[in-house]
Amino acid sequence: MKKNRLIDLQNISVTLGDTPVLQGMNLYIRDKEFITLLGPSGCGKTTTLRLIAGFLQPDSGEVFFDGKRVGDTPPHRRPVNTIFQRYALFPHLNVADNIAFGLRLQHKSRVDITRTVDEMLSLVNLKSFANRAVASLSGGQQQRVAIARALAVKPKVLLLDEPLGALDLKLRKDMQLELKKIQRRMGITFVYVTHDQEEALSMSDTVVVMDGGEIQQIGTPIDIYNEPVNAFVADFIGESNIVDGIMLRDDLARFSGHEFVCVDHGFAKDEAVDIVVRPEDVDVVAPDVGMLRGTVTTCTFKGVHYEMIVDIGGFLWMIQTTDYSPVGAFIGLHIEPDAIHVMKKSKYSGLFGDYSCFTEEYYELSEPEEA
Amino acid sequence: MRQLKPLARRLLASPYIVWAVLFVLAPMVFVVYYSFTDRSGAWTLENILGLGSYAQLFGRSIWYSIVATLLCFLLAYPLALALCKMKVKTQRILVMLVMLPMWMSFLIRTYAWLVLLQDEGIVNHWLDALSLPRFHMINTPGAVILGMVYNYLPFMILPIYTTLSKLDGSLHEAAHDLGANAAQTLWRVTLPLSLPGIASGITMVLVPSISTFYISQKMSTGNIFMIGDMIEQKFVMDYDLNMGAALSLALMVMVIVSMMVMRRFTDNEGEVIP
Numbered sequence A: 001m002k003k004n005r006l007i008d009l010q011n012i013s014v015t016l017g018d019t020p021v022l023q024g025m026n027l028y029i030r031d032k033e034f035i036t037l038l039g040p041s042g043c044g045k046t047t048t049l050r051l052i053a054g055f056l057q058p059d060s061g062e063v064f065f066d067g068k069r070v071g072d073t074p075p076h077r078r079p080v081n082t083i084f085q086r087y088a089l090f091p092h093l094n095v096a097d098n099i100a101f102g103l104r105l106q107h108k109s110r111v112d113i114t115r116t117v118d119e120m121l122s123l124v125n126l127k128s129f130a131n132r133a134v135a136s137l138s139g140g141q142q143q144r145v146a147i148a149r150a151l152a153v154k155p156k157v158l159l160l161d162e163p164l165g166a167l168d169l170k171l172r173k174d175m176q177l178e179l180k181k182i183q184r185r186m187g188i189t190f191v192y193v194t195h196d197q198e199e200a201l202s203m204s205d206t207v208v209v210m211d212g213g214e215i216q217q218i219g220t221p222i223d224i225y226n227e228p229v230n231a232f233v234a235d236f237i238g239e240s241n242i243v244d245g246i247m248l249r250d251d252l253a254r255f256s257g258h259e260f261v262c263v264d265h266g267f268a269k270d271e272a273v274d275i276v277v278r279p280e281d282v283d284v285v286a287p288d289v290g291m292l293r294g295t296v297t298t299c300t301f302k303g304v305h306y307e308m309i310v311d312i313g314g315f316l317w318m319i320q321t322t323d324y325s326p327v328g329a330f331i332g333l334h335i336e337p338d339a340i341h342v343m344k345k346s347k348y349s350g351l352f353g354d355y356s357c358f359t360e361e362y363y364e365l366s367e368p369e370e371a
Numbered sequence B: 001m002r003q004l005k006p007l008a009r010r011l012l013a014s015p016y017i018v019w020a021v022l023f024v025l026a027p028m029v030f031v032v033y034y035s036f037t038d039r040s041g042a043w044t045l046e047n048i049l050g051l052g053s054y055a056q057l058f059g060r061s062i063w064y065s066i067v068a069t070l071l072c073f074l075l076a077y078p079l080a081l082a083l084c085k086m087k088v089k090t091q092r093i094l095v096m097l098v099m100l101p102m103w104m105s106f107l108i109r110t111y112a113w114l115v116l117l118q119d120e121g122i123v124n125h126w127l128d129a130l131s132l133p134r135f136h137m138i139n140t141p142g143a144v145i146l147g148m149v150y151n152y153l154p155f156m157i158l159p160i161y162t163t164l165s166k167l168d169g170s171l172h173e174a175a176h177d178l179g180a181n182a183a184q185t186l187w188r189v190t191l192p193l194s195l196p197g198i199a200s201g202i203t204m205v206l207v208p209s210i211s212t213f214y215i216s217q218k219m220s221t222g223n224i225f226m227i228g229d230m231i232e233q234k235f236v237m238d239y240d241l242n243m244g245a246a247l248s249l250a251l252m253v254m255v256i257v258s259m260m261v262m263r264r265f266t267d268n269e270g271e272v273i274p
Helices: A045-053 A095-105 A110-123 A139-152 A169-186 A197-203 A221-226 A231-236 A360-365 B006-035 B046-085 B088-103 B106-117 B122-129 B141-166 B169-177 B182-193 B195-210 B214-219 B227-237 B241-263
Strands: A005-016 A019-030 A034-038 A060-065 A080-083 A157-161 A189-194 A206-211 A214-219 A241-249 A252-255 A258-261 A271-277 A282-285 A292-301 A306-312 A315-321 A330-335 A340-344
Touching (some): A034 A045, A080 B169, A095 A110, A110 A139, A169 A197, A206 A231, A231 A271, A231 A340, A252 A271, A282 A315, A306 A330, B088 B141, B106 B122, B106 B141, B141 B214, B169 B182, B182 B195, B195 B241
Antiparallel strands (some): A241 A271, A271 A340
């Protein structure tokens, strides 16, 4: 496996000013994979990207490319290219000259440059835009020019720093698909930075969840969603009800005053744990057959499903269901064994996963702000 | 806020309009009028046709001011580049230092150079003290150009510094990222994007340099004549208002042409026109 490591970050620490941004980070990136660094702002994801690009030197630790140390290699000699948050297109050059910028520096022949520029323009669907001034393009078009410019020099790795942050939702979804397609077609490694968990899940081969300058979890999108390692990951990726529980023995947990059969094991007897139950994994049943019982406090129509907050012994659960229950209704809840995920206690325990202060307004406010 | 009526708006501008008519427009009309008349007030082309005999003077003024402008640029651009890389606090202090001489009368500052550079001046005394040979500095074209560079350098530094400091740092990173080393980034990105600042710096140095008279008088103790000196002489010593006006008119046309050339590099917002 070691041979497959294209980029290797070993024991990296970075302090900017007085703030430690990365603390002893270890991460390797495989050739041709689409890896996403995901986390809230200030988690160190952009810093990681700048380390790889060479704009930043670590205070300690080493960066390896293809097994070779690149600590002293300046950005212009690294086989990586960056898509900047605000594109950083050269305003004094037109679209074609922007794309040709890197090729001219490589002293490619005029014929080669023209051919590559045309190739790139058609790759990003901007064939007729070659002679346009970049200032006359829309955000989405500028984004495509930035991608074409970076890919024209045939990097081994493309670094993308929240590239879709400035686009509106619809365009963002289209670009997600397109980026994934481009990555497959070019057959190169993409390192993608975002705070948008949905973006991370839908595009990546590997997701790296970061917080406070530390990697919380590395895994496939499915692993990250289904098997979060701690309350932070469970809360950051999707919606989660996270409750205190006790592992009575393998495959049997107790929480919210009820014993549940689950599929988790490897814990000590009677170990205190965090239990994660996704809102969509809870079935609404009649109160007398429910494992848990509670009162509906809010019920919001979301199109595909209703989103309800249910008060169960003072702890507010979020439940997504297609069965409508009015506010004030007393309902029973049923949870299948494989819908229960048990996590070891961490420093994040008790911080997340309770919807007691949840309101629609709060939900809007807590949406990550646009960069 | 309520929109002002057109009349009210015009009223607000009226003090300046009066000022401009009296002190900008009227003098210009007089300059044109005197250029095309003789002492008796009769219409003539003699003054304009006579400009040819001052060609050498014009040539010298243009040549000196171009050299001074070029030197200003060569000094100012690296300084502005270096300034932009410093801490914001340091930048502020240094920009203030650049402007500091402008708080003092430019007559006094130029006179100070005379004291420094003359044959029995301070610099030569220092050279004596160090047992080094003396230099003849005053009365040379070099001294005149030095005076211009010294006086007008801030006008080159400030617009270039302003343009450079507004450049998006990620453009430099993007250039590095795409394979440009420091020199290539400077040549292909920084320099073209700072053209508006360079253009206004050149205008602000070239225009006063080309028409200067005091600097050349002091730095050459009256021996090197520039077009500004000649105009002064025509008006003040010879009382030849008509020839003086013709020379002024010629100078004005040159300045306007050079400003129009410079304008080509910038549009209203100071952005580069591709």
